[in-house]
Amino acid sequence: MVKATRRGEPYCVTVSNGRFELLADTHKNGTGGAAGMRPHELLESALAACVCISIEMAAARAGVSVPNPIVEVNVERSDEATRFRVAVRCEAPLSDAARVIVRAAVPQSPVAQTLGRAVQVELGEVVADT
Structure with a gap:
């Protein structure tokens, strides 16, 4: 589970999994945007990290050398579809x-598999934290 907590700066949040923390924010109408990665950049980061790890694991299993892969991900959003473009150098x-x-490792990475399925976002309860 990951938790996002609002910080003092406009549109800035701390994101934590309970062990590690990072900052995320966004820029809107001249406000915010200087404290951390934007939410879609975090989504790109999740895919890039997973693909990079998947390549390393697959290469180790096969006994093949893949010299220091660098994975770049760019998300393109439209009304019709969301496309993740992956480049490996x-x-x-x-x-x-x-x-x-x-x-083979790119589409088989767990995050790529998750993003390739239908996704639903469900809101649980909204409560006051007292």
């Missing part, structure tokens, strides 16, 4: 086997 040329590992 490595410090050195990849072997054919490594290229196969990378191509």
Whole structure:
């Protein structure tokens, strides 16, 4: 579970999983935007981190070298669809086997699998914290 708590700056929140904390905010009408990543950047971050870890795990299982992958994710939103564009760059040329590992790891990463399914957002109860 992750919890977001409002901070003093406009549109700024602390996000915590109980062990680690980060700041997130957004910029709207000249207000906010200087304290942390925007919420959609956090979504991109989750996918990028998961893909990078998935590549490392798949390469280790296959005994293949994938030299220091760097994963970049960009989310494109429209009324019709949301598309996550993933780019993987490595410090050195990849072997054919490594290229196969990378191509398979991207759509098979757990976050990519989650984002590829129908998603519902449900609101639980809203209570006063006394």
